[in-house]
Amino acid sequence: MSTTDTSAVSSDALRRQKEAIEISGWGERFHFVQPHNLSFWLYLALTAIGAFQAWAYYAPGAGFYAGGLAIAAVLCGLGGLAWFAWFRHIDRWERQPGLLIAAALLWGAIPATFAFAMTVNTAMLGIYSKLFGQEWSASWAAGATAPFTEEAAKLCGFILLMSLAPRLIRTANDGLIVGAFIGLGFAVFEDFLYAANSAAATFGTDPVGNASQTAIGRIAASFVSHPLFSALVCAGALYLIGTAAQPRRIGRGLAFIVAGMLLHFTWDDATGLGFGNPFVMIAVMFASVVIGFTILRIAFRKAAPREHQFVRDILAPEVEAGTLTDAEVDGVLDRKARKEFQKSAPNRQARRARKHLRRAILDLAHDIADAKGNDTEAVHHSRAEVERLRARDGISRQV
Incomplete structure (x- = not known):
């Protein structure tokens, strides 16, 4: 059993x-049921309203188009x-608790979709058609x-979750995830909504075929959609609010919020921006994809230094005690250092070991945070795993 020489x-x-463990909130648990927190009851109430609205919308036609609804649910669910x-994969610094992620998914699926967006959108679209005509609309x-x-509906849920998990949602990276x-x-639920509606198209003559075609088309375009928009908007909101772990950056926050909304606009109004020309419309959509992912990459890069500093501070005693080296920690955090660390490996087996070592080092940081800096069985195991990987493949502490 490996220990650190204090x-x-x-x-x-x-x-x-x-200080890093305290400020970052790494290792904190999420408790959804909070009877003394008004946000908990507000979340439940709005979810109940959304669920009722969803039932009222789907129930009348469910028996007629059951096959179409079923295939739409399966396809949209698999895409989701x-x-x-993928999102769990990129949540690599301090992975958010599963219950918090479930609450985030539920908010987007039920309250944001049915209690807010669908009701307000229907009203606004009716107003626009009366004011400006069907062609403009x-x-x-x-x-x-x-x-x-x-975006306002999704952001309301993010604010509620911040109040339910103030020690877990603290950095811009948390906002993005x-x-x-x-x-x-x-x-997922918007795609299902469109697919379910298409099941009734052409007087319901081919509900399964219509629903399948719509679901596949929506899923194919979902790589630049609501997750991208709301990631930018929520990260921007967190910059605007500021937390103990994330200094307030008003300009940056506004920029990300506006970027998320503008990308949403270009995606929804690609036809209008393309002046009805399908080739121009495709060009607009392609440009929206490129710009969107460029901005998202910038957002993650701007958020990364704060997370990197937490890792360095949490592992500082391990480096001083000789459990880790600065080069190994840099190899986890910095892309250039990671490439150099990999290139310096003497053979393919060592390169593979160093890849696993990076994962083991990050696991050690997580276990230390979970233990609040104490030496627990999990921490001992993670240290031993680092030593095992280094010893097995001849990785020197002086690398």
Whole structure:
């Protein structure tokens, strides 16, 4: 069993570790049931309203188009599961608790979709058609409505979750991840809504075929959709609010919020922006995809230094005690250092070991945070795993 020599650790390193764990919220648990928190009851009430609205919308036609609804649910659910797996993969610093992620998905799926967006969108689209006519509405009404109503609906849930998990949602990276899951819940149920509606098209003559075609088309376009929009908007909101772990950045926050809403606008109004020309419309959508992912990459890069500092501070005693080296920690955090660390490996087996070592080092940081800096069985195991990987493949502590 591996232990850290505390006599070799300075009080400054221990202080940095303690402060990082306290400020970051790494290792904190999420408790959804909070009877003394008004946000808990508000979340439940709005979810109940959304569930009632959803039942009222689907129940009348469920018996007539059961096959179409079933295939739509399966296809949209599978698409959502694929994106869920990817989002969990990129949530690599301090993975959000499963219950918090479930609450984020539920908000996007039920309250945001049915208690807010669908009701308000229907009203606004009716107003636009009366004010500006059907032709204008066909090209511009969606973009003049959804970026405001739908992003506001998703953002309301994010604010509620911040009040339910104030020690877990603290950095811009948390905003990006939780916002993406809220958007995922919204996207899956919106895709299902469109597919379910298409089941009744052509007087219900081919409900399964119509629903399948619509669901596949919606899923194919979902790589730039609500998860991207709400990730940017929620990260921007967190910058605006500021937390103990994330200094307030008003300009940056506004920029990300506006970017998320503008991307939503260009995606919804690609037809109008393309002036009815299908080639121009495709060009607009392609440009929206490229710009969207470029901005998202910038957002993650801007959020990364705060998370990197938490990792460095949490692992500072391990480095001073000789359990880890600075080069190994840099290899976890910095892309350039990671490439150099990999290139310096003497053979393929060592390169593979160093890849696993990076994962083991991050696991050690997580276990230390979970233990609040104490030496627990999990921490001992993670240290032993680091030593095992290094010893097995000849990785020197001096690398």
